[in-house]
Amino acid sequence: MQEQDYILFEDYLSGALDAVEIVAFENRLQNDLEFNKAYKTYVHASKFLETHLENEEKQKAFKANLESVSSKYFAKEESSKIRFKGINPWYYSLAAAAILVIGFFFAQQFSNPVYGDYANYGTISLTVRGQQSEVLSKAETAFNSRNYKEAETYFSQALKTDTNNMELQLYRAVSLVELNNYNEADALFDDIIQTPSVYKNKAIWYLALSKLKQGDDAASINVLKTLPKDSEDFKEAQKLINKLK
Amino acid sequence: MSQKKIHEDQKYIVGLVENNAFIIQAIYDKFAPKVINYIKQNSGDVSSAQDIIQETIITIYNQAIEKDLKLTCPFDAYFFLLCKRKWLNQLKKTGNKEVTINEEVLSKDDDAQELAFETSLFEQQHSLYKDMFEKLGQACKDLLKATFKIKSMEEVAKSLGVTYAYARKKKSLCIGQLTKWIQESPTFKNLKS
Known part of the structure; x- marks a missing residue:
């Protein structure tokens, strides 16, 4: 193709041709196979550039987030492997016997499961979006360092401008449970459970933990039973139900 | 699909x-x-x-x-x-x-x-386009980045300190160069898009 052809493609795409030129252009598209192929590739390349360049920043943020989750996940993989490396099988039976004895003792003493056994929220990482980024990063730091009072304040602040953000609502509710502010927390969980969001099942699980913390085992069991089979915490929930019964 | x-x-x-x-x-x-x-x-x-x-x-x-x-x-x-x-x-x-x-x-x-096949086609195409874009000269890259971020060609021309007509022509030629390289690459010939 000549330089002139590429200029023509752009003029056609941006609507800079007059009626007669458009007819001539479309005729050539139909009759000249090479011209047609080059035009199609030109359109694809333009589309690619548009989405690729427009989303460049977003893609960078995504990669950073992904890398952080990946390295944490694989660090865990490695450490669990190292811990079990090179242990004489004989020790396993000794260890198993010891665990049985200790386990039996503990089972007798403290058979009731408590909130602390399950309240493992891990570390959170919130998407940075425009003006909210400072509040969000403060919320994230406070939550990850278990400073729930501060975290709750920042989540509330962020939610003022991003009212429907389910992720923030979920973490705010978790912070409220930690602060023993159950009524507000449970109401928030209920709201999230009513939505079709991806946080629905997490909200059910955390609501059950909230009930557990409040000492209301029956309510906790009822909530746990609503957790769908394919949810992440289903197995854990079944174990908890059995312990609570 | x-x-x-x-x-x-x-x-x-x-x-x-x-x-x-x-x-x-x-x-x-x-x-x-x-x-x-x-x-x-x-x-x-x-x-x-x-x-x-x-x-x-x-x-x-x-x-x-x-x-x-x-x-x-x-x-x-x-x-x-x-x-x-x-x-x-x-x-x-x-x-x-x-x-x-x-x-x-x-x-x-x-x-x-089927879906995995589509995704691998997408991936090959995406990496071909990306590699070819990286091959372009800095002036082309800057112009295209400005074009697709700012949208208005008048403003692009202003931000790069060139005339509107030059910015438009340059944009076609840069995408044209990209088109040419893509068509010539063996990967493109294998990919029936």
Whole structure:
């Protein structure tokens, strides 16, 4: 193709041709196979550039987030492997016997499961979006360092401008449970459970933990039973139900 | 793609697009162990599994952002197939490694096969376009970046200190150069797009 052809493609795409030129252009598209192929590739390349360049920043943020989750996940993989490396099988039976004895003792003493056994929220990482980024990063730091009072304040602040953000609502509710502010927390969980969001099942699980913390085992069991089979915490929930019964 | 029912696992795709750490974590917890096992059984180690998984997630993310990916099968089957193919391709490139294909873990889901195939086409096309864009001269790259970010050609011309007519012409020629290289590349000839 000549330089002139590429200029023509752009003029056609941006609507800079007059009626007669458009007819001539479309005729050539139909009759000249090479011209047609080059035009199609030109359109694809333009589309690619548009989405690729427009989303460049977003893609960078995504990669950073992904890398952080990946390295944490694989660090865990490695450490669990190292811990079990090179242990004489004989020790396993000794260890198993010891665990049985200790386990039996503990089972007798403290058979009731408590909130602390399950309240493992891990570390959170919130998407940075425009003006909210400072509040969000403060919320994230406070939550990850278990400073729930501060975290709750920042989540509330962020939610003022991003009212429907389910992720923030979920973490705010978790912070409220930690602060023993159950009524507000449970109401928030209920709201999230009513939505079709991806946080629905997490909200059910955390609501059950909230009930557990409040000492209301029956309510906790009822909530746990609503957790769908394919949810992440289903197995854990079944174990908890059995312990609570 | 035909009008197929969207699978409920679309939530993972949505979560990736939203850059939701919660969902990314869930993808690792739920789907990574199977991939790691497969790669370990086939001449690889944990660190190659880490790279394969990460690259696969980035491809899915790109396709979701650029082509509005709709999942018509379980995420598990789709993700595993993509990781597996990527790993087998890598082994082929480095050569002489023996590969045992474990039939039990192969997916028999047709939708997953089809979707994984589409994704690998997308990936090849995407990396071809990206490589060719990187080959362009700095002036072209700057102009195209400005064009697709600012949108208005008048403003682009102003920001680069050139005339409007020059900016327009230059844009066509830069995309033209890209078009030419793409058409000439052997990868493009193999890809029937």
